[in-house]
Amino acid sequence: MSVAAQTPGAPRPSRLSGGARQRRRKAVNRFVMGLSWFAAIIAIAALLLVIVDVVIKAAPAISWDFLTQLPSSSFLNPSGGGIVNSIVGSAILIGLSSLISIPIAILVAIYTTEFAPPQVSSVIRFALDILNGVPTIVTGIFIYGILVLGHQQSGWAGAIALAIVQLPIVARAAQEVLALVPSSLKEAGLALGLRRWRIVTRVILPTAAGGLITGAVLGIARVAGETAPLLFTTSVFSNLTTNTDPSQALANIPVTIFTLSESATPSDHAKAWAAALVLIVFVLIVSVVARTLNERSRRKLGN
Amino acid sequence: MEQDVDLPKTEQVPDVSTTPGSPPEPETMERERLEPAQGHSVTVKDLNAYYGEHHAIKGVSIAFPPNQVTALIGPSGCGKSTLVRCINRMHEEIPKARAEGTVLLDDEDIYGSGVDVTAVRRQIGMVFQKANPFPTMSIFDNVASGLKLSGIRGAAMRERANHSLRAVGLWNEVSERLNRPGVGLSGGQQQRLCIARTIAVEPEVILMDEPCSALDPIATLKVEELIDELKSRYTIVIVTHNLQQAARVADSVVFMLDGEVVEHAPTNDIFSNPTDERTERYVTGKFG
Numbered sequence: 001m002s003v004a005a006q007t008p009g010a011p012r013p014s015r016l017s018g019g020a021r022q023r024r025r026k027a028v029n030r031f032v033m034g035l036s037w038f039a040a041i042i043a044i045a046a047l048l049l050v051i052v053d054v055v056i057k058a059a060p061a062i063s064w065d066f067l068t069q070l071p072s073s074s075f076l077n078p079s080g081g082g083i084v085n086s087i088v089g090s091a092i093l094i095g096l097s098s099l100i101s102i103p104i105a106i107l108v109a110i111y112t113t114e115f116a117p118p119q120v121s122s123v124i125r126f127a128l129d130i131l132n133g134v135p136t137i138v139t140g141i142f143i144y145g146i147l148v149l150g151h152q153q154s155g156w157a158g159a160i161a162l163a164i165v166q167l168p169i170v171a172r173a174a175q176e177v178l179a180l181v182p183s184s185l186k187e188a189g190l191a192l193g194l195r196r197w198r199i200v201t202r203v204i205l206p207t208a209a210g211g212l213i214t215g216a217v218l219g220i221a222r223v224a225g226e227t228a229p230l231l232f233t234t235s236v237f238s239n240l241t242t243n244t245d246p247s248q249a250l251a252n253i254p255v256t257i258f259t260l261s262e263s264a265t266p267s268d269h270a271k272a273w274a275a276a277l278v279l280i281v282f283v284l285i286v287s288v289v290a291r292t293l294n295e296r297s298r299r300k301l302g303n
Numbered sequence: 304m305e306q307d308v309d310l311p312k313t314e315q316v317p318d319v320s321t322t323p324g325s326p327p328e329p330e331t332m333e334r335e336r337l338e339p340a341q342g343h344s345v346t347v348k349d350l351n352a353y354y355g356e357h358h359a360i361k362g363v364s365i366a367f368p369p370n371q372v373t374a375l376i377g378p379s380g381c382g383k384s385t386l387v388r389c390i391n392r393m394h395e396e397i398p399k400a401r402a403e404g405t406v407l408l409d410d411e412d413i414y415g416s417g418v419d420v421t422a423v424r425r426q427i428g429m430v431f432q433k434a435n436p437f438p439t440m441s442i443f444d445n446v447a448s449g450l451k452l453s454g455i456r457g458a459a460m461r462e463r464a465n466h467s468l469r470a471v472g473l474w475n476e477v478s479e480r481l482n483r484p485g486v487g488l489s490g491g492q493q494q495r496l497c498i499a500r501t502i503a504v505e506p507e508v509i510l511m512d513e514p515c516s517a518l519d520p521i522a523t524l525k526v527e528e529l530i531d532e533l534k535s536r537y538t539i540v541i542v543t544h545n546l547q548q549a550a551r552v553a554d555s556v557v558f559m560l561d562g563e564v565v566e567h568a569p570t571n572d573i574f575s576n577p578t579d580e581r582t583e584r585y586v587t588g589k590f591g
Binding site: 117118182184185187188189190191192193194195198202203206207209 | 391393396398421422423424425428429431433435436437438439440448449452497500501504
């Protein structure tokens with residue numbers, strides 16, 4: 001029966017339009033869809049607002065000099081100078097933290113996925129989740145208590161505090177990637193008479209390489225903005241030179257943002273925003289790199 | 304015995320057991336002949352295998368004669384795969400799995416004390432149901448992957464790897480792209496690549512766990528021809544769900560049920576004159 005066959009004047013409900021029940025379901029469906037759409041908009045809007053706000057407020061202070069000059073020590077020129085010492089210091093802190101945490105994290109992940117009995121690896125997994133949940137200010141106080149108190153602040157103390165934050169992130173990501181490596185490849189290696197460690201280095205690690213790098217990079221993005229661990233360990237530093245010696249306190253972007261924003265000078269507030277922009281751009285770039293690597297490695301594993 | 308089901312007729316079964324080294328069938332691919340070698344026997348005695356509490360292999364004893372193809376058949380879950388995995392000690396790699404008993408390679412117990420499992424697996428190679436080339440390695444590196452570990456490198460390694468590729472009939476298909484990824488090959492080529500990888504380390508015995516179940520008929524035929532060729536040099540144990548395949552490639556067939564060996568007899572006898580009623584019912588398609 002077609003719609004055209006209906007006699008005009010005696011309209012019958014179409015069999016295809018559904019009743020009140022269907023209409024209600026449709027409305028509920030629309031409502032829930034709209035709600036989730038709205039939630040998604042909020043999430044994206046939050047990110048965009050933060051970025052736009054930072055860009056606008058940083059605009060007056062950001063310049064090439066800001067990236068390459070030391071902070072101005074002159075009272076006559078409070079809006080001049082830059083944060084090069086913080087940029088260099090942050091790079092050193094993140095580098096050291098990564099050098100400490102990434103190898104340990106990947107070895108822990110290899111141990112739990114390839115060697116440890118299931119009970120042991122679930123205990124380690126749980127411990128890593130707990131470590132990941134420890135508030136970073138607690139990590140900062142802990143390192144302060146054992147490395148700074150009675151000694152002095154140092155880049156090493158800051159890097160170790162960051163490494164403690166970074167370790168569980170990288171290790172958990174690595175565990176997930178290693179678990180994705182098909183067990184048929186391990187069996188192929190075993191059946192060839194390869195020793196387990198050989199299989200790890202020649203088969204498993206190359207197969208998982210992309211994902212492992214992704215996890216490591218995500219860890220870097222995460223610790224780049226960590227402030228609390230550094231406040232206790234490497235926050236009292238000179239702005240007169242660019243220090244590169246980690247046995248001294250190292251200038252760093254998060255603490256610099258914190259200090260500048262507490263300052264009484266209005267131009268310092270603009271500098272704090274500009275430093276925040278530098279940090280956000282760094283994290284953004286690192287995250288995009290991580291995503292790209294991740295997609296490439298997933299494509300490879302999918303083959 | 305009923306022959307109304309779709310079964311290979313006895314006269315179709317190549318009676319290779321009585322004519323070892325029979326002339327090769329018409330070639331469908333360019334393959335280099337293997338140097339014949341005295342194969343090695345595998346003798347399983349009172350083997351029990353477990354997955355946790357589950358008793359998967361119940362006191363099995365079988366002798367696999369050298370330079371012969373022995374097929375393991377039986378319904379799913381009867382323990383065929385578990386049995387072959389016990390022969391190169393792969394079974395114990397599964398968490399909570401264990402095996403007890405004796406498996407003699409010639410006269411040496413692979414479960415004996417002081418035995419190195421990696422040495423066992425180099426003598427007793429394995430080909431899996433699903434082709435599993437290493438995805439990060441080239442075609443050549445896949446074949447050479449087992450060699451590097453034995454300290455064979457350089458020209459000797461290249462020679463052996465190339466020879467293995469010729470032996471499995473892959474050489475003409477891949478010699479122009481040895482540096483391309485192994486996973487870029489077709490399913491049948493990948494499986495022959497995995498066989499090449501296995502024979503490159505020159506094992507004494509080759510175990511095959513349903514090597515053709517993921518392949519199309521033409522690729523299956525190539526692998527079956529290869530199996531026939533390989534036995535001039537190796538002792539082969541093949542698990543198969545395909546009775547026709549067992550009839551085509553095997554010299555003798557083992558029928559298993561519920562973790563026990565029901566019957567082990569020359570291929571002709573299993574299909575045309577089984578002594579056990581359960582074997583007859585299985586090979587005539589009455590159960591399983």
